[in-house]
Amino acid sequence: MIKVLLANIDKPDQVKIEKYRERGGYKALEKTLAMEQSAVIEEVKASGLRGRGGAGFPTGMKWSFVPRNTGKQTFLLCNADESEPGTFKDRLLMERDPHMMIEGMAIAAYALNCHLAYIYLRGEYEFIAYTIQQALDEAYQAKMLGPSVFGRDYSLDIHLHLGQGAYICGEETSLIESLEGYRGYPRLKPPFPAVSGFLASPTVVNNVETLCAVPWIMLNGAAAYAAMGTEKSKGTKLFSVSGHVARPGTYEVELGYPLMDFINNEAGGVTGKLKAVIPGGSSVPVLTAAECDGVNLDYESLLKAGSMLGSGGMIVFNDSIKMPEVLSVIADFYAHESCGQCTPCREGTGWAAKIMRNLVAGNGKRSDIDLLYKIVDMMEGKTICPLADADVMPIRSFVTKFRAEFEAMCAR
């Protein structure tokens, strides 16, 4: 299997620019700078690359929405606010191969005619900030960044910006508000960031993994990338797997790879008897063991199975676990992370968390289960950003698929 993202991840000193260049790094940028900006966007469009942060929006299309000649500068923001529970893939890329992200950003910035870009890194990842800053300094020194990138008439500055602990800032409009120096309240769309984002200027927000795939695409061609994966899910994707598996970690597979093969081969198999899998971060619907059979790791197959690919943060549960207890942990998370801007989310996430705590403590009533359904109905689709929906999906799927466990807890 071809590795687009992790090809050099275990090689010594890959964080250093000399080693990165020795192994083919920054060649894609050099090649790109000789192309028309619009041709770069077309190439990424043709690759079929989709946003790897969770939403799966086609990257090239996102870039093409940026209006030209508005008189305003265009911004590129790299979303390194990885906070979706179960997700630890971007971290690996930044810790071990930071120049790949920088090169991807430089290519994207050039295509967008952007001269100022930021990496929004979650504050908890400060220990990686040192690695990234060093890589940025090296890139400036080697003239891969700065007033004249590769000696050409193109300037680019990239700055590192640290968040300070807020899950919601991974949502792109919240990230922009936060970068502007405010509370990270998500914005209503439209206007979309492509038209009016950071400082009311055209802005593209791309996830770390998305940007890391760009150099490979530019070097090897869109067709080579699109040859991997399925019809609608092209290329490769990182999946970070944790929980009850023998070898938790981050693995790269071609999209369309069978879920159970991934768990049994890459992750080394389930420790104990498989009970359930959250395939794409805590926000996506859970799959029962029976539902996992025949499911492939791509956008369509997971959707068809009633879940989502999300961020690729996979959590595996064996049968020693009580699912209502898991849901209580998840419900507490969303209650804590709701920004409080929209009433259905602020109140709904809190109510759901309280009901779940009560239920797990053995004080639940059967009517609480119906109340949970009622609450999620009042939350779903009624808020500015998708955080409420991200709570609704686990609640509804856990309760529906493991209802007997919830009822048994209430009976006590």
Add this chain to the structure above:
Amino acid sequence: MIEFSETAHQRYEQILKRYPEKRAAVLPVLTLAQREFGWISPEVAEYVGNLMGYPASDMLSVASFYTMLHKRPVGKYHIEVCRNVSCWLMGTYRCVDEIKRRLNIGLGEVTPDGKFSLALTECLGSCGTAPAMQVGDRYFENLTPEGVAEILEKLSND
């Protein structure tokens, strides 16, 4: 009256240069202030506000949105243990109990000597190396109660 040290002042000037508009520097400057003064007290918020030209209430409002900006004093070593799904699955609360027992403090509390404080935190992105905790800018992963005891021992001798 509190004031930035000379180094912090230089750092402040550098931060401002990174952004086309001053307002965008608010979060990094609050972070810098916390590093200088330990936490975002009303006095610190007022100082940052005066420095940047915003009301203190505005600075406190921003700070109150972000969990890593402390609105009350924390220990020299602020221990934050991940409570989210994968860490919970791998036994995070056994480690939390061990820390509570050894430091004789509860969640949200500071040891009398001001050296340690303890809190739970949300997903640290260490799900594959769970359970995990963060102390300042350091991560400790694959925790066990025994391992936690060792870490605390090392930190208290620092």
